[in-house]
Amino acid sequence: MDIQTAMAEMGYAARAASRAVASASGEQRNAALIAIREAITANREAILAANEADLEQGRSNGLDAALMDRLALTPARLDALEEGLSQVAALPDPIGVITDLQRMPSGIDVGTMRVPLGVIGMIYESRPNVTVEAASLCLKAGNAVILRGGSEAIHSNTKLGEALASGLSKAGMPVEVAQVVPVVDRAAVGAILTMPEYIDLVVPRGGKGLIERVAAESKVPVLAHLDGICHVYIDSDADCEKAHRIAFNAKTQRYGTCNTMETLLVAKAQSAMLPDLVMALQAEGVELRGCAESRRVAPAITIDASEADWSTEYLAPILSVRMVNDVSDAMAHIAQYGSDHTESIVTENPETASRFLREVDSGSVMHNVSTRFADGFEYGLGAEIGISTGKLHARGPVGLEGLTSRKYIVKGDGHIRQ
Amino acid sequence: MDIQTAMAEMGYAARAASRAVASASGEQRNAALIAIREAITANREAILAANEADLEQGRSNGLDAALMDRLALTPARLDALEEGLSQVAALPDPIGVITDLQRMPSGIDVGTMRVPLGVIGMIYESRPNVTVEAASLCLKAGNAVILRGGSEAIHSNTKLGEALASGLSKAGMPVEVAQVVPVVDRAAVGAILTMPEYIDLVVPRGGKGLIERVAAESKVPVLAHLDGICHVYIDSDADCEKAHRIAFNAKTQRYGTCNTMETLLVAKAQSAMLPDLVMALQAEGVELRGCAESRRVAPAITIDASEADWSTEYLAPILSVRMVNDVSDAMAHIAQYGSDHTESIVTENPETASRFLREVDSGSVMHNVSTRFADGFEYGLGAEIGISTGKLHARGPVGLEGLTSRKYIVKGDGHIRQ
Numbered sequence: 001m002d003i004q005t006a007m008a009e010m011g012y013a014a015r016a017a018s019r020a021v022a023s024a025s026g027e028q029r030n031a032a033l034i035a036i037r038e039a040i041t042a043n044r045e046a047i048l049a050a051n052e053a054d055l056e057q058g059r060s061n062g063l064d065a066a067l068m069d070r071l072a073l074t075p076a077r078l079d080a081l082e083e084g085l086s087q088v089a090a091l092p093d094p095i096g097v098i099t100d101l102q103r104m105p106s107g108i109d110v111g112t113m114r115v116p117l118g119v120i121g122m123i124y125e126s127r128p129n130v131t132v133e134a135a136s137l138c139l140k141a142g143n144a145v146i147l148r149g150g151s152e153a154i155h156s157n158t159k160l161g162e163a164l165a166s167g168l169s170k171a172g173m174p175v176e177v178a179q180v181v182p183v184v185d186r187a188a189v190g191a192i193l194t195m196p197e198y199i200d201l202v203v204p205r206g207g208k209g210l211i212e213r214v215a216a217e218s219k220v221p222v223l224a225h226l227d228g229i230c231h232v233y234i235d236s237d238a239d240c241e242k243a244h245r246i247a248f249n250a251k252t253q254r255y256g257t258c259n260t261m262e263t264l265l266v267a268k269a270q271s272a273m274l275p276d277l278v279m280a281l282q283a284e285g286v287e288l289r290g291c292a293e294s295r296r297v298a299p300a301i302t303i304d305a306s307e308a309d310w311s312t313e314y315l316a317p318i319l320s321v322r323m324v325n326d327v328s329d330a331m332a333h334i335a336q337y338g339s340d341h342t343e344s345i346v347t348e349n350p351e352t353a354s355r356f357l358r359e360v361d362s363g364s365v366m367h368n369v370s371t372r373f374a375d376g377f378e379y380g381l382g383a384e385i386g387i388s389t390g391k392l393h394a395r396g397p398v399g400l401e402g403l404t405s406r407k408y409i410v411k412g413d414g415h416i417r418q
Numbered sequence: 419m420d421i422q423t424a425m426a427e428m429g430y431a432a433r434a435a436s437r438a439v440a441s442a443s444g445e446q447r448n449a450a451l452i453a454i455r456e457a458i459t460a461n462r463e464a465i466l467a468a469n470e471a472d473l474e475q476g477r478s479n480g481l482d483a484a485l486m487d488r489l490a491l492t493p494a495r496l497d498a499l500e501e502g503l504s505q506v507a508a509l510p511d512p513i514g515v516i517t518d519l520q521r522m523p524s525g526i527d528v529g530t531m532r533v534p535l536g537v538i539g540m541i542y543e544s545r546p547n548v549t550v551e552a553a554s555l556c557l558k559a560g561n562a563v564i565l566r567g568g569s570e571a572i573h574s575n576t577k578l579g580e581a582l583a584s585g586l587s588k589a590g591m592p593v594e595v596a597q598v599v600p601v602v603d604r605a606a607v608g609a610i611l612t613m614p615e616y617i618d619l620v621v622p623r624g625g626k627g628l629i630e631r632v633a634a635e636s637k638v639p640v641l642a643h644l645d646g647i648c649h650v651y652i653d654s655d656a657d658c659e660k661a662h663r664i665a666f667n668a669k670t671q672r673y674g675t676c677n678t679m680e681t682l683l684v685a686k687a688q689s690a691m692l693p694d695l696v697m698a699l700q701a702e703g704v705e706l707r708g709c710a711e712s713r714r715v716a717p718a719i720t721i722d723a724s725e726a727d728w729s730t731e732y733l734a735p736i737l738s739v740r741m742v743n744d745v746s747d748a749m750a751h752i753a754q755y756g757s758d759h760t761e762s763i764v765t766e767n768p769e770t771a772s773r774f775l776r777e778v779d780s781g782s783v784m785h786n787v788s789t790r791f792a793d794g795f796e797y798g799l800g801a802e803i804g805i806s807t808g809k810l811h812a813r814g815p816v817g818l819e820g821l822t823s824r825k826y827i828v829k830g831d832g833h834i835r836q
Contacts, residue, residue, distance in 0.1 A: 019753075023777050096776060102798065108787055110797045115779065117809055200809060221639070221810050242832035249834035335437075344828075357827055358514060359441050361533065369526055369830035378835070379528045379826060380520065391535055391618060391823035392639050393811040405809035408797060409775055410762075412787035414660035416667035417796070 003183065007191035010146055010179050011198025014119045017176035018144035022116045026093035028171060033136055036167030037085040040132070043163055044078055050159035051128065058152055066256075070126040071153055081132050088136045091382045094400040095142045098409050109411040114404045116142030118200040121192040123148045123214060125206035128156035134203070135164050135178040137385050141403035144177045146199065148192060150206070151184035158182060193218040201403075203386050208313075223398060225363075225389040227313045227339035228258030230371040233330040233356070235347035236269035242368055243270070243346040244277050249370040250344065252284045256315050258387060259342050259364075259374035263310060263320045265330045271297040271323070278321075286317045293323035310337040327352050331359055338362065340389040342374040342396075363389055363396030421601065425609035428564055428597050429616025432537045435594035436562035440534045444511035446589060451554055454585030455503040458550070461581055462496055468577035469546065476570055484674075488544040489571055499550050506554045509800045512818040513560045516827050527829040532822045534560030536618040539610040541566045541632060543624035546574035552621070553582050553596040555803050559821035562595045564617065566610060568624070569602035576600060611636040619821075621804050626731075641816060643781075643807040645731045645757035646676030648789040651748040651774070653765035654687035660786055661688070661764040662695050667788040668762065670702050674733050676805060677760050677782075677792035681728060681738045683748045689715040689741070696739075704735045711741035728755040745770050749777055756780065758807040760792040760814075781807055781814030 001009075021029065040047065051073040058068055094114055101111030120143050122134045131147050138145035149157040161180030168175050181188045192199060193214060202222045204214040211226050232250050234243040250261035266274055278288055278298040289309050290301035301321060309320040310333070324330045327345070334343050344366035345356040353367045364374040374397060376384025381399030388394050394402035419427075439447065458465065469491040476486055512532055519529030538561050540552045549565050556563035567575040579598030586593050599606045610617060611632060620640045622632040629644050650668050652661040668679035684692055696706055696716040707727050708719035719739060727738040728751070742748045745763070752761050762784035763774040771785045782792040792815060794802025799817025806812050812820035 022779070098775075104796060104798050106791070106796060108791055108796070113775070113783075115809075239832070245832055245834055253835050357516075357531070361440070362825060364826040364828060365531075366828040367830070368832055369828050370834045372835035373524070373526055373828060373830075373833070374826070378522060378524060378526070379828075380522050391533075395823055396826040405813055407780060408782040408792070408814040410782060410784040410787050410791060410797075412785070412791075414657070414663055414786055415791070416663055416788045417671050417790035 003185045003187045004191050007181070007188055008195065008198070010181070011119070011195045013176040014144040014146055014179060015198050017174040018116065018118050020174050021139065021144055021177045022142045024142070024173060026096065028173065029139055029142065030089040032139060032168050032171035032173050033085050033089040035170040036132070036136070036164055037082050039163040039166040039170070040078065040082055040160070043159070044075070047078065047156065047159045047163070048073060048075070050155040053155040054153050061152070063152065067126055067152070071128070073128055073156060077129060081129055084133060085136050088140050088383060091140065091400065094140065094404050101409070101411070106415065106417075107412065108415050111409045112406045113409050114401070114406050117403055117405050118143060119198055120145045120403065121148070121199040121202040121220065122146070123189055123192060123202060123204045123206070123210065125150040125210060126153060128153045128160060130205060131157045131160045131180060132164070134385065137383050137400060138403060139177060141400045143403055146179050146181065146192060148181040148188055154184050189213070190217060193220060196220045205386055221393070223386055223388045223390070223394060223402065225258060225339070225341055225387045228260070228341040229262045229311060229313050229337065229339040230259055230341055230374075231263050231265055231334050231338060231343040232261050232371060233265040233324075233327070233343070233345045234267060234270050234273070235327055235345055235349065235352055236267040237349035237352060238267075238270060238346040239348050240270070240273045244273065244280070246344065246346055246368065246370050247277055248280055250372055251281060251286060251319050253370070253372050255317050257372070259371050260315070261319065261371050262313055263322065263337070265322050265324050265333060266294065267330070268293070268323050268325060274298045275300065281319060284317070286319055288319055288321055290321040291323060294321045297323065313339070327356055331356065334360055334362075341387070342366065342371045344369055344371050363387065421603045421605045422609055425599070425606055426613065426616070428599070429537070429613045431594040432562040432564055432597060433616050435592040436534065436536050438592050439557065439562055439595045440560045442560070442591060444514065446591065447557055447560065448507040450557060450586050450589035450591050451503050451507040453588040454550070454554070454582055455500050457581040457584040457588070458496065458500055458578070461577070462493070465496065465574065465577045465581070466491060466493070468573040471573040472546075472571050479570070481570065485544055485570070489546070491546055491574060495547060499547055502551060503554050506558050506801055509558065509818065512558065512822055519827070519829070524833065525830065526833050529827045530824045531827050532819070532824050535821055535823050536561060537616055538563045538821065539566070539617040539620040539638065540564070541607055541610060541620060541622045541624070541628065543568040543628060544571060546571045546578060548623060549575045549578045549598060550582070552803065555801050555818060556821060557595060559818045561821055564597050564599065564610060566599040566606055572602050607631070608635065611638060614638045623804055639811070641804055641806045641808070641812060641820065643676060643757070643759055643805045646678070646759040647680045647729060647731050647755065647757040648677055648759055648792075649681050649683055649752050649756060649761045650679050650789060651683040651745070651761070651763045652685060652688050652691070653745055653763055653767065653770055654685040655767035655770060656685075656688060656764040657766050658688070658691045662691065662698070664762065664764055664786065664788050665695055666698055668790055669699060669704060669737050670735075671788070671790050673735050675790070677789050678733070679737065679789050680731055681740065681755070683740050683742050683751060684712065685748070686711070686741050686743060692716045693718065699737060702735070704737050706737055706739055708739040709741060712739045715741065731757070745774055749774065752778055752780075759805070760784065760789045762787055762789050781805065
């Protein structure tokens with residue numbers, strides 16, 4: 001059977017399974033999550049052995065240390081996966097409840113009910129943990145999911161897929177609720193992207209190359225962010241101590257995350273604080289690239305920022321720095337070079353803050369907070385399937401609600417329209 | 419200048435104007451709505467004269483009576499347009515308010531703010547009223563809009579576009595907030611559908627041909643419904659009087675609307691009530707097409723329903739009728755043949771009602787109510803830009819909220835991530 005036909009069969013089965021999981025009760029879905037946890041516990045050795053096969057393949061393919069780290073499952077990581085399943089089971093049921101029921105002038109009651117989206121296509125790289133994390137969120141929200149991980153993790157993902165199937169089956173649900181694509185053929189990705197009849201939403205997680213390919217080829221709506229070029233703007237009315245603390249944290253707390261600051265914008269009136277901040281960042285090992293004005297103010301910045309720097313997500317200990325006149329300039333810079341992900345203003349002026357919060361058009365806009373807080377768990381969503389920089393459906397960190405739709409519920413007692 | 423270049427220039431200008439209108443206050447946007455109303459009042463004769471030119475062209479092109487009626491502007495219809503502008507101005511501002519601000523364990527406050535989507539592309543046919551109605555909703559929600567009406571209404575739309583520009587300009591806003599495409603070239607539609615860099619959402623309104631073309635060609639997300647194949651299911655536990663009333667109203671109150679019932683499903687236990695209902699519908703001039711069982715029970719149904727009838731939106735005084743065993747059968751029929759628009763169950767059994775409300779996967783699911791209530795005004799939305807049968811972003815009747823996005827707002831006082 002060719003890959004296109006095989007994928008269409010998976011899609012068809014997923015669509016059928018999505019109806020079963022949508023009509024399952026919250027208790028049944030939670031029971032399946034716990035049964036999956038138990039299946040992982042029961043198969044830890046086999047899972048770790050499969051992961052070892054992936055790691056060995058990775059070593060012989062010369063994967064770099066960062067990728068190898070992402071690929072690795074350890075007993076501690078399996079502990080975290082198992083704990084995650086229990087946490088997702090403990091979250092409130094996102095579907096099935098009728099809310100906002102209101103009596104209209106005609107006498108009918110109109111409200112809404114959250115319902116599952118249907119079938120999710122997850123396309124991801126490296127981290128086999130995603131197989132279970134994504135499946136658990138899709139299942140909790142009443143969806144079926146097709147999981148297509150990277151070829152480098154195929155042994156781990158296949159073994160984790162068996163645990164998913166075993167747990168689902170034990171809870172009396174079709175195993176097609178969560179299907180791991182069993183082949184490494186890249187055409188499987190293309191198939192997922194071109195089956196809108198079977199797949200309602202594609203969630204890609206991985207490097208820029210993957211996201212770009214998915215965005216360009218997909219006939220199915222995509223929930224994703226391409227870049228995280230996040231900005232901190234230190235306003236002329238900023239408290240310098242807070243500004244220093246926030247900028248330092250936003251850059252150095254972790255380098256490889258999408259909510260890490262990549263460009264620092266500083267109001268000219270704050271020139272005096274820049275040299276100290278530059279020194280602290282350089283002491284931490286951060287390379288600074290500055291505009292002419294920032295280099296004049298802080299000569300320790302020895303590298304000129306090029307035009308390309310303003311639109312680069314370094315994901316590394318590198319930071320571009322630009323002096324601006326005021327909040328308007330800062331917002332113009334963000335509108336031109338930003339990626340609509342996360343921006344933060346540091347200021348004690350409530351009017352300036354308000355203007356920034358209102359006019360900056362990003363998924364997360366912050367005031368006196370490190371950009372590193374842009375995260376589903378930090379926002380109290382309980383979980384995160386991804387971060388979206390699109391403006392439709394879901395935006396910013398996306399939790400269970402982003403995996404649902406809603407429908408109108410209308411109740412009456414024989415009401416007819418006049 | 420070729421049409422593609424001209425449209426790209428409109429798109430670029432709309433994007434710039436969308437920033438201006440997004441940062442305008444609610445008072446400014448309302449002032450523009452009232453100024454547009456005044457511009458229409460001041461130009462009623464010119465608008466009616468332009469409409470007369472369209473009507474004359476329509477007559478010589480042999481447009482049918484229904485299309486001619488949709489095309490016509492009258493003093494009464496201009497009254498309604500003007501009144502509509504005041505009503506939209508009086509609606510609560512859908513954007514700019516921060517809601518749900520909650521303190522997280524880390525100490526940060528997280529909430530959301532509704533924001534405009536950006537630029538809307540309206541593609542529609544016949545009714546020139548849509549030019550003003552759609553522009554007013556887009557403007558109220560802080561968006562720019564590109565309006566592409568049908569060639570048959572080009573004179574009316576151009577004149578109404580002048581009123582839009584005059585009102586915007588009087589209120590100090592860029593005229594590019596609402597641009598009417600000034601040419602009838604069909605390539606303009608293709609251009610709108612392929613400029614995701616300038617247009618964030620396409621809303622098509624018109625016949626099935628238009629919607630299908632838009633759905634097939636668009637690179638921009640589309641908010642639409644292709645069909646309205648709405649069902650009423652009369653359950654074995656229905657109150658016969660309510661069932662009769664609802665079914666009669668759902669079919670006959672208006673024939674050409676998308677929320678009109680097209681298929682009636684009747685539980686076999688309710689056979690006794692069918693002949694009377696058939697008689698009442700036939701007396702009203704409705705043609706009935708039935709399954710074998712319904713024809714046996716109600717021999718006045720003289721036409722056999724074909725397989726194609728179950729998936730046909732008649733938009734006419736025609737109704738297909740099918741007998742089913744029970745609610746499960748009815749839901750299976752709806753899942754197979756429905757268009758995810760609006761379905762209603764008539765029953766006095768709360769458990770059956772609950773199951774139907776939960777499991778039927780349509781934009782509106784109703785209990786003891788006529789399907790004709792599926793409407794933004796009836797749902798208290800204050801306005802309606804369209805009805806969506808898609809499950810992402812907005813579903814069912816779509817009001818101002820469907821023309822907005824939201825972003826996360828995060829506030830702190832120097833908070834950093836540990």
